[in-house]
Amino acid sequence: MENDIQSVLFSEERLAEIVQSIGKKISEDYKDKNLLMVSVLKGSVVFMADLMRAITIPCSIDFMAVSSYGSGTKTSGVVKITKDLDINLKGYDLLVVEDILDSGLTLSYILELLHARSPKSIKICTLFDKPDRRAVDLKADYSGTLVPDEFIVGYGLDFDEKYRNLPYVGILKPGVYEK
Ligand code: IMP
Ligand code: MG
Numbered sequence: 229m230e231n232d233i234q235s236v237l238f239s240e241e242r243l244a245e246i247v248q249s250i251g252k253k254i255s256e257d258y259k260d261k262n263l264l265m266v267s268v269l270k271g272s273v274v275f276m277a278d279l280m281r282a283i284t285i286p287c288s289i290d291f292m293a294v295s296s297y298g299s300g301t302k303t304s305g306v307v308k309i310t311k312d313l314d315i316n317l318k319g320y321d322l323l324v325v326e327d328i329l330d331s332g333l334t335l336s337y338i339l340e341l342l343h344a345r346s347p348k349s350i351k352i353c354t355l356f357d358k359p360d361r362r363a364v365d366l367k368a369d370y371s372g373t374l375v376p377d378e379f380i381v382g383y384g385l386d387f388d389e390k391y392r393n394l395p396y397v398g399i400l401k402p403g404v405y406e407k
Contacts (some may be wrong), residue, residue: 233382233398241394243383247275249345251282253370254323259285262348264320266313266340269293270392271327273397274384275355276375279325292313294334296379307337317347326383328356328375332366339366356380356397379405 238246254263263283267276269291280289292309322342335352341351343396353370358378381387382394387405 232404234253234401236396236398238397247278248282248372255284263287265289265323267291267325271384272325276325298394317345320347322350322354326354329354330361331363336366338349357399
């Protein structure tokens with residue numbers, strides 16, 4: 229697996245620092261609120277697991293899954309819910325936790341849907357942000373770090389369902405997705 233990585237963009241240590249700093253901010257901002265963190269599977273699962281432990285106030289969690297990518301590296305714009313939330317959103321201050329905000333198409337669809345369920349508030353937290361590729365007017369309320377317009381893998385992010393278990397984030401060698 230390591231042999232497929234061209235270069236490491238974010239080490240384990242750097243990711244931990246980023247996650248701690250977002251967790252600290254969220255803990256302050258939500259201390260008098262009713263925080264529900266919603267992880268969008270599967271990419272955000274590693275970030276979610278670390279972020280929730282960097283949050284020092286009580287919070288609830290839930291998961292939903294949508295499919296948007298197929299196995300390629302470009303967004304299709306087609307989004308389908310494959311797993312819905314268990315929790316009724318009324319009374320909750322929702323924080324949608326995403327791995328990466330790219331075109332924004334996936335998230336804008338999810339937000340519209342969640343909005344209709346009348347939570348007290350909705351905010352977006354993304355670990356990575358690729359603003360160059362935004363196709364809709366969408367800004368994250370919490371964003372870990374900007375990334376260049378390259379396809380990255382690791383720390384939950386996949387290519388063709390692989391590399392999610394890399395503890396760091398890197399760029400694949402071009403040969404890997406030309407196979
Ligand atoms: P969007 O709808 O274009 O914003 O796509 C967001 C989703 O695409 C993310 O949740 C990821 O699952 C996936 N994605 C976007 N960029 C990358 C990348 O560089 N590596 C891996 N997955 C990505
Ligand atoms: Mg994802």
